[in-house]
Amino acid sequence: MVQYTTARLDASFAALSDATRRGVLEQLWRSEASITELADKFHMTLTGMKKHVGVLELAGLVTTEKVGRVRTCRLGARRLDEEAAWIEAHHQLWDARFDALDTVVEDLKRKEKGR
Amino acid sequence: MKSRTTVERTSDRELVVRRTFDGPARFVFEAWTKPELLMRWWAPKSIGITFLSCETDVRTGGSYRFVFGHPASEQPVAFFGRYVEVIPNARLVWTNEESEGGAVTTATFEEKDGKTLVVVHDLYPSKEALDDAIASESTGGWPEQFEQLDSLLGEKSHPA
Secondary structure (H helix, E strand, O other): OHHHHHHHHHHHHHHHOOHHHHHHHHHHHHOOEEHHHHHHHOOOOHHHHHHHHHHHHHOOOEEEEEEOOEEEEEEOOOHHHHHHHHHHHHHHHHHHHHHHHHHHHHHHHHHHHHO | OOOOOEEEEEEOOEEEEEEEEOOOHHHHHHHHHOHHHHHHHOOOHHHOOEEEEEEEOOOOOOEEEEEEEEOOEEEEEEEEEEEEEEEOOOEEEEEOOOOOOOOEEEEEEEEEOOEEEEEEEEEOOOHHHHHHHHHHHHHHHHHHHHHHHHHHHHHHHOOO
């Protein structure tokens, strides 16, 4: 188990240590793309881009699917972690807002009593 | 202490936030609509942004405009839209027009025994729009994560 986790972490670190691969991830966050589109976008050969996508795929960050002659890349299962993080960020924002709103409501109550 | 705020993605294109306040709905509504009160809570200090200006024309078809400053951004950032429905002390519906695919937000205020349940419901035009919102806001967090990764990687390649 520990072995597996370490291997997985190593794969993730390796995948993310490269600027192009980080760029590919950011791109796929916006929308899925074919290897050809990614190669164009990052001014690389198809073979070079295939290697990068392969590394991201091994780390579980990207999944690919071949339909006909086109291989489409999407974010991998970790996308779910991002959604959870986004919900958590929303929660923090609204919780902080509402704590402040509590104070405003308390003030309005106090003012009305004083009238 | 358990947080009193709940956040839930209730469908492909909806997000719902709930919390109960210890006070009547008219106060919560007032705090939601008067600029000088809104400015006291909408941009909490802990998230690091400053409210620069706040205009609200709270009637059906009226518009609002909130302007914020953030240390990471030289230009102030404006959030704006229109009130689609206004029922005093009960319901507010507004659009979020600062970006394409923005949600329509409905806030309802339900009073019971002097307490008010607030439900904030964001409805995005499509699943893609909500996914995009998640993606763009998450990407915003990435540089920081990458910095942390970079420093970890640095430690790995230079063992002490």
